[in-house]
Amino acid sequence: MTTSLKDKLHSLLTDCKAAILDFDGLLADSEPFHYLAYNEVFERYGHTLNKEEYWVEWTSKGKGIAGEIERHNLKLDVDPVDLRKQKFEVYSRFCQSGEIKLFPLAQSMAKILSVKHKLAIASGSWATDIRYILENASALNLFPVILGKESAAREKPHPDIFINAAEKLGHAPSECFVLEDALKGLHAAREAGMPCIILRNALNRNIDFAGAELVFESLEDFVSALKA
Numbered sequence: 169m170t171t172s173l174k175d176k177l178h179s180l181l182t183d184c185k186a187a188i189l190d191f192d193g194l195l196a197d198s199e200p201f202h203y204l205a206y207n208e209v210f211e212r213y214g215h216t217l218n219k220e221e222y223w224v225e226w227t228s229k230g231k232g233i234a235g236e237i238e239r240h241n242l243k244l245d246v247d248p249v250d251l252r253k254q255k256f257e258v259y260s261r262f263c264q265s266g267e268i269k270l271f272p273l274a275q276s277m278a279k280i281l282s283v284k285h286k287l288a289i290a291s292g293s294w295a296t297d298i299r300y301i302l303e304n305a306s307a308l309n310l311f312p313v314i315l316g317k318e319s320a321a322r323e324k325p326h327p328d329i330f331i332n333a334a335e336k337l338g339h340a341p342s343e344c345f346v347l348e349d350a351l352k353g354l355h356a357a358r359e360a361g362m363p364c365i366i367l368r369n370a371l372n373r374n375i376d377f378a379g380a381e382l383v384f385e386s387l388e389d390f391v392s393a394l395k396a
Contacts, residue, residue: 174393176382180363186337186344187281188330188362189311191291192227194349194387195274196301198293199227199371201267205259209251210236213244223371230292230324230352256294263300270305273391278310280394288313288333290346292323313337325352327360334362345381354380365390 193199206226207217217236225231225239233248244251262268281287287310291298295316302308313336320328334341346357346364349372357364363381366372367390377383384390 173382174396177393180345180381181284184285184343184345186286186288186334186339187347188288188290188333188344189347190349190353191289191298192293193369193371194347194367196268196270198268198301201262202259205255205262208258209254213246215240215242228351228372228375260297263297266304268301270301270307271387273387275307275310277387277391277394282310286337287311288315288337290315290329290333292317294318325355327356330356330360330362351375351377
């Protein structure tokens with residue numbers, strides 16, 4: 169990690185008063201369980217999701233069910249709304265069971281940021297499911313504001329949830345920065361007028377995050393820079 173990257177980070181942190189964090193893939197190792205839940209539901213109708221395609225088209229780009237149906241020209245005897253409902257039920261089961269864990273450094277990162285910044289989670293998952301995971305990790309108290317799927321009229325890459333999070337935190341969008349790991353989140357942050365820091369991981373390694381203020385190669389690198 170370069171000195172320049174650390175300096176840019178600390179300059180950004182000084183300029184901002186609040187941090188808005190994504191959840192899936194950033195704080196929680198939950199993306200594999202989203203895949204498992206969607207795949208379980210699609211297999212009920214004779215279609216198996218390609219895992220590598222899922223990481224790009226679903227997780228990062230946010231194309232979702234409609235994108236899968238279009239890419240593979242699927243003729244499913246079920247409404248997409250019902251597919252989503254079934255997926256939510258399967259995924260929520262994983263959340264409640266304690267199978268989904270926070271990344272090892274997620275709590276340390278949140279504690280460091282919270283010293284000088286108000287924290288919010290802004291996620292495409294349901295807030296109830298986020299709380300299950302945080303409760304199982306004894307980490308619910310770290311995040312005073314938790315916004316989930318139900319908190320915005322439009323999902324990422326639209327900026328709605330980030331703008332709503334800023335309002336809940338009591339700050340203008342320009343006073344907040346976003347921590348993300350997905351392209352849809354980067355687009356949403358930019359449209360909201362918020363600087364965006366991207367953390368790379370095993371799933372987004374080959375995605376071009378042009379337009380991000382900073383890109384760190386891992387959560388570990390980001391925490392190291394925070395401590396520097």
